[in-house]
Amino acid sequence: MDFKTYNEALDNLLKSAQIWDRVERIALSSALGRIVSSDVIASKNYPEFATAAMDGYACRFADLSSGKLRVVGAIPAGSDDKTSLKDKECVKTFTGSLLCEDADTLIPIENVTVENDLITINKPVNLGFALRQIGESYKKGDVLLKKGTKLGYSELALLAELGQSYVNVYIRPKVAVLSTGSEIVDIGEAPTHKAQIHSSNHIAIANMVSLLNCEAVILPVIKDDLELIKNTILNTLKSCDFLITTGGVSVGDFDFIRDILKSEFELVVNGAAIKPGRHIKIAKIGDKFIFALPGFPYSAMVTCALFFREFINKILNTNENYRFKAILDEDFTKKSNFEEFGAASVRNDNGVMKISTSTKKSGSSAIVSNLNNNAVLLNCKMDQTMLKKGQVVEYLVMM
Amino acid sequence: MDFKTYNEALDNLLKSAQIWDRVERIALSSALGRIVSSDVIASKNYPEFATAAMDGYACRFADLSSGKLRVVGAIPAGSDDKTSLKDKECVKTFTGSLLCEDADTLIPIENVTVENDLITINKPVNLGFALRQIGESYKKGDVLLKKGTKLGYSELALLAELGQSYVNVYIRPKVAVLSTGSEIVDIGEAPTHKAQIHSSNHIAIANMVSLLNCEAVILPVIKDDLELIKNTILNTLKSCDFLITTGGVSVGDFDFIRDILKSEFELVVNGAAIKPGRHIKIAKIGDKFIFALPGFPYSAMVTCALFFREFINKILNTNENYRFKAILDEDFTKKSNFEEFGAASVRNDNGVMKISTSTKKSGSSAIVSNLNNNAVLLNCKMDQTMLKKGQVVEYLVMM
Structure with missing residues (x-):
């Protein structure tokens, strides 16, 4: 058998992959790890107005040299008090407060002595000190998250800051996982003789699939039976977008998945010159794909990463580097x-x-x-x- | 104010932390990312019996030199057929099949020519070729997963292989997240004037908490109001194990969380010589802890990692290095x-x-x-x- 190289096989797969176009809108509070389906662009400067980065006194820098300022008010955080400053005046201001009109500098609490309504400047500061300037975080029109970005804790915080409570993300592809093999006993079942072993592949692959932003569906394990396998594959494709099978792809007499993929579907990958996993087969029908991975667990997990991960990475625009x-x-x-x-x-x-x-x-x-x-x-x-x-x-x- | 160093402050926290002793038993299919609460030890050798690593013919190595072997049977994977070998005999054997009695070597399909019930050896192999020996994966008594291990796709596959369908893991600590500040507008609400901004802290911290194997509970945002904050904290501790607040810990007139922690609880961390986050406060009451983080988002996220993550890392035995x-x-x-x-x-x-x-x-x-x-x-x-x-x-x- 003449195998294509890994890169050739992967190219064949990725060429036939179609970009995913299914989008849903979900609450920010349950969006961890999901992939945004369109660019997120800043609709305004942030902050929109200058605010205080510390607790202190908002003032005009030019007045600082006078050494003493009169406190004419206080602006707690969240207040939109319209106090403005006259000569040698200041306003007590708190972290996160709006700066009063005319102020251009904040002198921190730690730098002054307070006596009644007068403060004495013990340690001057530079112009603009402790201000959070308009647009410090981002400017109107900035692309904040690119399509295909995975939402981590801070990307989600950014969306919340923007005032979004819902976000557009890709619907997770629904991926069925089918472990095959007459020696395989399903999870929760007991072996009855010494030739049987427990399936680990479906658990491994289903969890990999979940980590790749897909919804995994674990099918019951089935034995090496041509009709049963064929019917299960055809039936599964009615409700799932993709199917990953393990086992039955090699050169043995009972490797029926190999035969079914060849007879019923269009093979896009027919083995690859890789170890492990040379017998991997990938077939398509319409926009549905079947990834037939080898049965040994290490081979199955590795080929899942080498092919299925790259496929998902492409269709969801995630462009991650591994x-x-x-x-x-x-x-x-x-x-x-x-x-x-x-x-x-x-x-x-x-x-x-x-x-x-x-x-x-x-x-x-x-x-x-x-x-x-x-x-x-x-x-x-x-x-x-x-x-x-x-x-x-x-x-x-x-x- | 005289700040302790980060290491001193962290030591104080970790010294007062108690190892988590709450365990639940959950299905393997929903255990991704969870932390095992006791060592997992192999109860038998794996594989228990020698099996075939390829499709081929099980035989006695000593017979290979004769050049030809008679095929006396076939053992598909999953069969516990008791065929044994006589001189110059072999049994057709498939990947994952048990090896027949007396066989010590597997000659692959690719190395032979088949004619009726005779195979001709075209390319000999070494003794023990293509066998999966008893205990190849692990031996009885091996510690396979240590207490505190995070369950990834392959750790879960290993548990499935062992025949486990359920696993003991730590119950996720329930962590309430409370964002405070009179300037803060909650998620899903619209600002009514220019001094207001959307809360991002509770979304950020809740998602960090989820990533740290805790169950996050997002509380409604509350304003800088001493009684309201105090009642909310006390009420929350009835239903949650830990509480993380943001805002209200600095030196300003409205920093009520600082005052409440000092008056109502036992402070274990009272600031630290770090930037960002010098005003962080951590207090305890019984086995419950309150992590009072600064209000600026970057400060809140960083101090969550510097203190809360280390705390969870210790109590859940995860010993991760960051x-x-x-x-x-x-x-x-x-x-x-x-x-x-x-x-x-x-x-x-x-x-x-x-x-x-x-x-x-x-x-x-x-x-x-x-x-x-x-x-x-x-x-x-x-x-x-x-x-x-x-x-x-x-x-x-x-x-």
């Missing part, structure tokens, strides 16, 4: 002629990123725990036969 | 005599972490957007007056 560089801790020898993605861990060593594979178990692609503890993937390219200790290498973060 | 090193892009001059935490961004430059503050706006601590885009905090210590371009500096990741 590739970074680090210095390799020890020699790494490739096991195949393919592009490899090996489990590794990174650490920040006095400002230099170091990567190591020695923290991970060697063995088959069935080892789930190799992706624990925020593991990353060490990327050894097609044209590299080994990576040397001390070399700058590329890695992919997972999620 | 401090890393990077090379500074440009000179940074401290604005105060305090320990400073300035907004900055980091990037991985060919394996070296670089940090820059020039991507951020200078101005007051009211600028919310300075924490957008995964901003970090550049840490300039008490004894440093400036940081030089090219120097290795410390930063804190936010969340």
